[in-house]
Amino acid sequence: MGKGIYRARLGKAPNKKIVKFLSSIEDDYRIFEADIEGTEAHNIMLYEQQVLSRRDLVRILSSLEKLKREYESGKVKIKPEYEDVHEFIETYVIRDVGIEAGGKLHTGRSRNDQVALDIRMVLRWALIEVGEGILHLTYSLLKKAEEHKETLMPLYTHTQHAQVGTLGHYLLAYVDILLRDLERLDSCYRRVNLSPLGAGPIGGTSIPIDRMRTASLLGFDGVVENTIDAVSSKDVEIESLSILANLMSTLSRIAEDLILWSSSEFSFIELADEYSSTSSIMPQKKNPCTLELVRGRTGRVFGALNGVLNIVKGLTTGYNRDLQEVKHHLWAGIDAVK
Known part of the structure; x- marks a missing residue:
């Protein structure tokens, strides 16, 4: 996989040394599975809030589970042109299931x-x-x-x-x-x-999310208010x-x-x-x-x-x-x- 999606708005290609300097990939491998689980919970909540359709949810979850299996089998190697694991995972899903469904994965989240x-x-x-x-x-x-x-x-x-x-x-x-x-x-x-x-x-989102629901799905006792x-x-x-x-x-x-x-x-x-x-x-x-x-x-x-x-x-x-x-x-x- 090549470069990710977060630099799409910039007109010039990134300086390779700067991209490597910005990247947190080496430290992010530790949070790879947590990021997938958090993304799954977030999208389940979006579906329950009627922000995401059932069809899109199934496609997103299926892609995330596929990526999780690849990671567990040692097949995932993230190139340094990705700034972080979040960009890599979102890019993977979009390329796997298309922008129409995959592009909604990050809705209401930073x-x-x-x-x-x-x-x-x-x-x-x-x-x-x-x-x-x-x-x-x-x-x-x-x-x-x-x-x-x-x-x-x-x-x-x-x-x-x-x-x-x-x-x-x-x-x-x-x-x-x-x-x-x-x-x-x-x-x-x-x-x-x-x-x-x-x-x-930093200031929340106007998307009608349910913070307590994602917290519950992920086994948290509550939220940082x-x-x-x-x-x-x-x-x-x-x-x-x-x-x-x-x-x-x-x-x-x-x-x-x-x-x-x-x-x-x-x-x-x-x-x-x-x-x-x-x-x-x-x-x-x-x-x-x-x-x-x-x-x-x-x-x-x-x-x-x-x-x-x-x-x-x-x-x-x-x-x-x-x-x-x-x-x-x-x-x-x-x-x-x-």
Whole structure:
């Protein structure tokens, strides 16, 4: 497929370097399926609102499902001349079923509320996945705490011996900390799980849409009521990254303790072979590389949070293209945690 449809009003062909610079395709693969699902829900709503005919709806949905199958089978490769995944999908449908039906796919919707929807859908899945990981980890810590409820160990202040405690007591401390992280995720999820779709470019649309219907179809608890807020605010992304950064700081502290305890100077623990590495020159070494990378990759999440904060700090209220860069940092932070 060649260039898309959004530049049709411009008389001159786009500069190839500028098109590549503008394109968010590499970051958009993450939202591909969410964009299709959101588009399907939007068009079902348009049909129910009598904006779209049943015939057009069937053709649009059939084309979108066809594209979804192609994507799932690995056949979809988006060329950089498309600005984003939204343009690619709309162009695909128009070329597949014709402009008469396909050209109505985007009725009453802007890319601004569309991408805000896609991000929240992907973010929902990510928060659930991270939450499941926290539950698995706390369960493992609880089992170990039960096994070692009478295993004595020194407790430290200022990295000096302070009081006698147990390993079980230490492990339960992190159970409590991680459960607070889980509570933060749950609270954040409720704010993420509101649909911005229907906000249009910034001030809504005169098309008789039903925002609550699309929100319901997509499993949202409600809508982001203010349209300006819906397309221009990135507080849920910042909040999510803040929680992930806090979680990673916890995991980094655990990793640091275990690294120290596995050293020959402490010899409190021995790391399992499955989670250790060796030296290329010193055969006696058993290196805690997995734990070191947990500690090291915490910086990626901190960096992602700082990246988003620096993007939004000086923006005027409304949608700005700078916000396109938020996805890159958000995905990087999520991937580092997972």
